Amino acid sequence: MSLFSEGEPIRDTRAPDGSIKGRWDQRRFGGKLVNPANRRKLSVIVVGTGLAGGAAAATLGELGYHVKSFCYQDSPRRAHSIAAQGGINAAKNYRNDGDSIQRLFYDTVKGGDYRSRESNVYRLAQVSVEIIDQCVAQGVPFAREYGGLLDTRSFGGVQVSRTFYARGQTGQQLLLGAYQALERQVAAGTVEMFTRHEMLELIIVDGVARGIIARDMVTGEIETHTADAVVLASGGYGNVFFLSTNAKGCNVTATWRAHRKGALFANPCYTQIHPTCIPQSGEHQSKLTLMSESLRNDGRVWVPVEKGDTRKPADIPEDERDYYLERIYPSFGNLVPRDIASRAAKNVCDEGRGVGPGGLGVYLDFQDAIARLGRDAVAGKYGNLFEMYERITGDDPFEVPMRIYPAVHYTMGGLWVDYDLQSTIPGLFVIGEANFSDHGANRLGASALMQGLADGYFVLPNTISDYLAKGPYEKIDDDHEAVVEARASVTDRIEKLLSIDGDRTPDSFHRELGAVMWEYCGMERTEEGLRKAIDRIRELRAEFWSSVKVPGENEELNQNLEKAGRIADFLELAELMCIDALHREESCGGHFRAESQTPDGEALRDDENFAYAAAWEYTGEAPVLHKENLEYEYVKMTQRSYK
Amino acid sequence: MSWTYQKIGHMFRNVSSVSRSTPVAAPRRPQAPSTAALPRRLYRSSVGKKAVMAVTGGILVLFLVGHMLGNLKVFLGRADFDHYAHWLRTIGEPALPHRVFLTIMEAVLTVAVILHMWSAVSLARRARQARPVRYAVRPKAQEHRYATHVMRYGGIIILLFVIWHLLDLTFGVVNPKSGGAEPYDKVVADFDPSRWYITVFYVIAVVMVGLHLKHGLWSAFQTLGWGRQRRYRGLHLFADVVAALLVIGFVAVPVMVTIGVVK
Amino acid sequence: MKLTLKIWRQRNAADKGRMASYELDDVSPDMSFLEMLDVLNERLIIEGDDPVAFDHDCREGICGMCSLVIDGTAHGPQRATTTCQLHMRHFKDGDVITIEPWRASAFPVIKDLVVDRSAFDRIIQAGGYVSAPTGSAPEAASIPIPQADAHDAFDAATCIGCGACVAACPNASAMLFTAAKITHLGLMPQGQPERYGRVTAMVDQMDAEGFGGCTNTGECTSVCPKGIPLETISRLNADLLKATAKG
Numbered sequence A: 001m002s003l004f005s006e007g008e009p010i011r012d013t014r015a016p017d018g019s020i021k022g023r024w025d026q027r028r029f030g031g032k033l034v035n036p037a038n039r040r041k042l043s044v045i046v047v048g049t050g051l052a053g054g055a056a057a058a059t060l061g062e063l064g065y066h067v068k069s070f071c072y073q074d075s076p077r078r079a080h081s082i083a084a085q086g087g088i089n090a091a092k093n094y095r096n097d098g099d100s101i102q103r104l105f106y107d108t109v110k111g112g113d114y115r116s117r118e119s120n121v122y123r124l125a126q127v128s129v130e131i132i133d134q135c136v137a138q139g140v141p142f143a144r145e146y147g148g149l150l151d152t153r154s155f156g157g158v159q160v161s162r163t164f165y166a167r168g169q170t171g172q173q174l175l176l177g178a179y180q181a182l183e184r185q186v187a188a189g190t191v192e193m194f195t196r197h198e199m200l201e202l203i204i205v206d207g208v209a210r211g212i213i214a215r216d217m218v219t220g221e222i223e224t225h226t227a228d229a230v231v232l233a234s235g236g237y238g239n240v241f242f243l244s245t246n247a248k249g250c251n252v253t254a255t256w257r258a259h260r261k262g263a264l265f266a267n268p269c270y271t272q273i274h275p276t277c278i279p280q281s282g283e284h285q286s287k288l289t290l291m292s293e294s295l296r297n298d299g300r301v302w303v304p305v306e307k308g309d310t311r312k313p314a315d316i317p318e319d320e321r322d323y324y325l326e327r328i329y330p331s332f333g334n335l336v337p338r339d340i341a342s343r344a345a346k347n348v349c350d351e352g353r354g355v356g357p358g359g360l361g362v363y364l365d366f367q368d369a370i371a372r373l374g375r376d377a378v379a380g381k382y383g384n385l386f387e388m389y390e391r392i393t394g395d396d397p398f399e400v401p402m403r404i405y406p407a408v409h410y411t412m413g414g415l416w417v418d419y420d421l422q423s424t425i426p427g428l429f430v431i432g433e434a435n436f437s438d439h440g441a442n443r444l445g446a447s448a449l450m451q452g453l454a455d456g457y458f459v460l461p462n463t464i465s466d467y468l469a470k471g472p473y474e475k476i477d478d479d480h481e482a483v484v485e486a487r488a489s490v491t492d493r494i495e496k497l498l499s500i501d502g503d504r505t506p507d508s509f510h511r512e513l514g515a516v517m518w519e520y521c522g523m524e525r526t527e528e529g530l531r532k533a534i535d536r537i538r539e540l541r542a543e544f545w546s547s548v549k550v551p552g553e554n555e556e557l558n559q560n561l562e563k564a565g566r567i568a569d570f571l572e573l574a575e576l577m578c579i580d581a582l583h584r585e586e587s588c589g590g591h592f593r594a595e596s597q598t599p600d601g602e603a604l605r606d607d608e609n610f611a612y613a614a615a616w617e618y619t620g621e622a623p624v625l626h627k628e629n630l631e632y633e634y635v636k637m638t639q640r641s642y643k
Numbered sequence B: 001m002s003w004t005y006q007k008i009g010h011m012f013r014n015v016s017s018v019s020r021s022t023p024v025a026a027p028r029r030p031q032a033p034s035t036a037a038l039p040r041r042l043y044r045s046s047v048g049k050k051a052v053m054a055v056t057g058g059i060l061v062l063f064l065v066g067h068m069l070g071n072l073k074v075f076l077g078r079a080d081f082d083h084y085a086h087w088l089r090t091i092g093e094p095a096l097p098h099r100v101f102l103t104i105m106e107a108v109l110t111v112a113v114i115l116h117m118w119s120a121v122s123l124a125r126r127a128r129q130a131r132p133v134r135y136a137v138r139p140k141a142q143e144h145r146y147a148t149h150v151m152r153y154g155g156i157i158i159l160l161f162v163i164w165h166l167l168d169l170t171f172g173v174v175n176p177k178s179g180g181a182e183p184y185d186k187v188v189a190d191f192d193p194s195r196w197y198i199t200v201f202y203v204i205a206v207v208m209v210g211l212h213l214k215h216g217l218w219s220a221f222q223t224l225g226w227g228r229q230r231r232y233r234g235l236h237l238f239a240d241v242v243a244a245l246l247v248i249g250f251v252a253v254p255v256m257v258t259i260g261v262v263k
Numbered sequence C: 001m002k003l004t005l006k007i008w009r010q011r012n013a014a015d016k017g018r019m020a021s022y023e024l025d026d027v028s029p030d031m032s033f034l035e036m037l038d039v040l041n042e043r044l045i046i047e048g049d050d051p052v053a054f055d056h057d058c059r060e061g062i063c064g065m066c067s068l069v070i071d072g073t074a075h076g077p078q079r080a081t082t083t084c085q086l087h088m089r090h091f092k093d094g095d096v097i098t099i100e101p102w103r104a105s106a107f108p109v110i111k112d113l114v115v116d117r118s119a120f121d122r123i124i125q126a127g128g129y130v131s132a133p134t135g136s137a138p139e140a141a142s143i144p145i146p147q148a149d150a151h152d153a154f155d156a157a158t159c160i161g162c163g164a165c166v167a168a169c170p171n172a173s174a175m176l177f178t179a180a181k182i183t184h185l186g187l188m189p190q191g192q193p194e195r196y197g198r199v200t201a202m203v204d205q206m207d208a209e210g211f212g213g214c215t216n217t218g219e220c221t222s223v224c225p226k227g228i229p230l231e232t233i234s235r236l237n238a239d240l241l242k243a244t245a246k247g
């Protein structure tokens, strides 16, 4: 039986035609508005309180809609956006270094390896400018220069300094800004906050999204929440790999449930692997920690020339070290983009030249920098990162080279949305990392924060009004069949999970799934490996449903029940990721197919056959592929080269 | 009150309703300036109570400094000391009637002590309610054990001491001499070598006062809003020096009497 | 290494709760403290026992979700480190480790080591923001801020809302948390218009939630994983007194 079939192509029908510069204005003008007096009669559910969801809920509340906001943590402030370190891009051109909206647009399209939609990316670049204004007005303490003006730095291999930052805690500061705006609306009564609530199902009435089923994670109560529109801002699904830089609770449940109810899932195989993470230290490892990419500005990456060299790094003489990035990419050296640096590290480790436990690591050495700049200067630049490294590994990077290894970091795929950020289910909007838009096959550093806030503060609040203007919709009663059905599916699933009473912990399945995904659907993918993975995932899913052991009951705080539900969804998503990776017989961005490479081992894109976004439809059996053709009017497709 | 509404709403939310298609509006928080009178505004918050404690504590410190200096006159001899005690009662004369200044001072001190204690007690009670279940393990080296013990339990010891002290040297109830005797005589009789235990008691009490002020003085600056990272060293030093000088100054009198330097 | 864990077990808010003791072999010094608890929990599940509930999410010291009092110290023995970043190499073979939840009546226990910290959100709701509606923001560069102020504001803004300050304070006071936000916004020009209303409302809310008052003990700063400085409390005091004087 074939793994998938192909259906009708799809198209984004919302982006206006005409010059790309005017499209966003035109769309805002074309959309219907909601009379302020009517807004309070309209309600919107926002799932997620990260940069995207937090900003959206606050803004919608401010506009006067009734908003219900959900997150699984105990406070909206803890969404995983809090962990972003590096910064946020904006085409402010404060440095007069040649930046412009046009250049940010171009860099993003190119960085995404020509697999994103031009109109969306252009809008993102336009809105980026307003984001900084908004955040400063909220009191976000961005880094400043001596004269009191905002500081910027260059990030992720672009040639302009357009990245605004707040020490190494940019995500935290931006999120707290959105969180405070959100709490202000909670106090004002426009936003109703539901913390420790997990969305477990989408309610669809007559083909339109009308609400969600959520579980109160403290009492186990299964609650029905209805509204005129539903917004998902539930973040990325990198945790399908078990080990990733995502928070432990990050999950795909919200979007996967929507997918099962008809929303198309686009480009699931596009995952970003970050090259500078602290390697795994043993079997017990529960998550990976990112070290800022900026370390590569002064650190040199190397491994021993000989396989299986177990000497201490200091005992390995200079001529027995292989500075492989400098060797292979002489012009970019240690600063090649994330995907390239990651794959190169994997290659040397596969050759048996990796260092540290399990041979899964490469050195990031600061000896030269210390000799050149002095210890103090190095400490000034990277001191806090060195401390963080030492806290986790017990090694002092001033004495022993750091060990780093790539780790899953971000997922470019997500629910398919149009220019209005509306999914294929009317009334269901998807924003932030949860949707597939804007970044194509690879996301540039400091662009996810930009996208989250653009969606939340500026794009969604405008586009959703066009939809809400048709409301208020008919009230849904609790005994409506769609509600009854959705509730039943949730309670049945929970009962099933609790009743299996097998002999394996939920985590043991998650770890095993992660290992399979990392091996076969990680940095390098082959047809053979992906087919193997699909078989193994199916077996694992069957095993899960027959031998998982979920302790306790529903009517209490039950962290293993939460986990098991999320793993069950990951077990389904994983298969779709592999199918997507299998069907895309080209290498692009975060997706590297071993079969599609240049003679010297670089990624080889196939624009002829694959210049489309792959949107998958759920059928319960083989998924159906709908292609959205990507047309480039403003940027010319070229092959990336960093040699 | 708005917060109770919200809190209760929060607590019962889970139990009661399941389906809420109409959102429950949270109450808007009043932000208008308060029209309550200053003392009430001050006393309504934990920070205000603490400020009351700092100001009254400051008044008590000023009194103690003066009191210590006065006590030291013992070393200048009987006449000077008694004259000082007499002078206390005649300040401002003839503009002010006899003993008015002293009475005012006593009144201020009494009010200060009452407010000080009242704040201390109300904050201590609030603290007890804020942590109904204690920790099973308490680590050895902890800043807070010193500070809370010295301030709260130390404060009670100081209070008991002051009561004794008034009965002793002001009213002469527990003094070998009568209430009407000259101060110098009372002091000398009080700390007679045969009554060494009284001296020990005074020394302990004065050390308690010193410890109270070691924390209390810098704490008062912090409470009144002058604490900054760069000033902390200076403020701690100031508090330590003042506390030490007061202890030395106070202890000197009873000890010198007991060892017979002052007769 | 081999450890004995004494862990607070409490089924729910209504349960009285008790200490339970567990033996754990094979603890690797490279494990984080939470990974050590993961290992315990997996064993408990297989043995048919109830695993220990504890809060955590990012496991990299920034979300503020993790919250354990380890041997009497909030976030454990290592300074400036959250529980999730604490590693087992700081313990010895044969150690007995006592693990308790944050203890404060404003943070009621939900289960085992998990407490309800929503009081913090309500303190922020009372005024911990700048009223800056989306869309009306002035050009960012039009608000210059001296680097030193930006720096101090930032130091205060790094609070992760974990609640360790409350857990460690002998009065269970939420002063450091509240003061961090007051200081952050009070040092920036954007925060000025609402400055005095903010401090009064936030302190009122803090008191109403049932936290204790601050008596300048300083335990909070010493356990704070982000090193929020004590001077933030003094800055709050100054603002509150000014606000009180103004009425």
Ligand SMILES: Cc1cc2nc3c(=O)[nH]c(=O)nc-3n(C[C@H](O)[C@H](O)[C@H](O)COP(=O)(O)OP(=O)(O)OC[C@H]3O[C@@H](n4cnc5c(N)ncnc54)[C@H](O)[C@@H]3O)c2cc1C
Binding pocket: A047, A048, A049, A050, A051, A052, A053, A054, A070, A071, A072, A073, A076, A078, A079, A080, A081, A082, A083, A084, A085, A086, A087, A088, A170, A171, A197, A198, A199, A200, A233, A234, A235, A236, A245, A246, A247, A250, A251, A253, A254, A290, A409, A410, A431, A432, A433, A434, A445, A446, A447, A448, A449, A450, A452
């Ligand atoms: C370590 C790290 C560093 C990064 N650094 C950068 C950087 O420097 N620059 C940059 O631009 N990007 C960076 N990124 C990427 C960026 O942080 C994220 O892509 C972005 O913050 C995602 O925001 P979001 O709002 O979409 O989702 P999130 O912030 O992940 O929020 C998800 C929300 O959804 C809620 N939720 C999820 N599922 C459910 C459910 N089923 N029910 C109810 N609620 C649910 C969660 O509670 C949470 O509130 C980094 C990412 C990581 C992991």
Ligand code: HEM
Binding pocket: B050, B051, B053, B054, B055, B056, B057, B058, B060, B061, B064, B113, B116, B117, B120, B147, B148, B151, B152, B154, B155, B156, B158, B159, B212, B213, B215, B216, B217, B219, B220, B221, B223, B224, C215, C216
């Ligand atoms: C009558 C008995 C007394 C009691 C019960 C008492 C109690 C207290 C307590 C509990 C505190 C709180 C300190 C803290 O924890 O920070 C305090 C503070 C203080 N006390 Fe006393 N005290 C007493 C007498 C005195 C006296 C006699 C003086 C002065 C000589 C004094 C001066 C101070 C000062 C300056 C402070 C600091 C206020 C602050 O922290 O802002 N106290 N006292």
Ligand code: HEM
Binding pocket: B064, B067, B071, B085, B088, B102, B106, B109, B158, B162, B165, B166, B169, B170, B183, B187, B202, B205, B206, B209, B250, B251, B253, B254
């Ligand atoms: C240890 C040495 C001390 C000595 C020798 C001493 C001596 C005296 C004497 C002689 C008097 C009576 C004065 C008079 O009636 O004119 C007096 C009054 C008083 N003392 Fe002390 N004292 C000492 C310490 C203290 C301390 C530590 C405190 C406070 C904490 C204190 C508080 C008072 C008060 C409140 C009065 C009453 C003042 C008044 O009525 O106006 N004394 N003391």
Ligand code: SF4
Binding pocket: C158, C159, C160, C161, C162, C163, C164, C165, C166, C176, C177, C180, C220, C223, C224, C225, C226, C227, C228
């Ligand atoms: S002040 Fe420190 S200890 Fe308190 S909540 Fe903030 S980060 Fe945690």
Ligand code: F3S
Binding pocket: C168, C169, C170, C171, C172, C173, C174, C175, C176, C213, C214, C215, C216, C217, C218, C219, C220, C221, C233
């Ligand atoms: S420990 Fe408590 S008493 Fe104040 S200084 Fe910190 S809040």
Ligand code: FES
Binding pocket: C055, C056, C057, C058, C059, C060, C061, C062, C063, C064, C065, C066, C082, C083, C084, C085
């Ligand atoms: S789990 Fe996020 S700070 Fe510890």
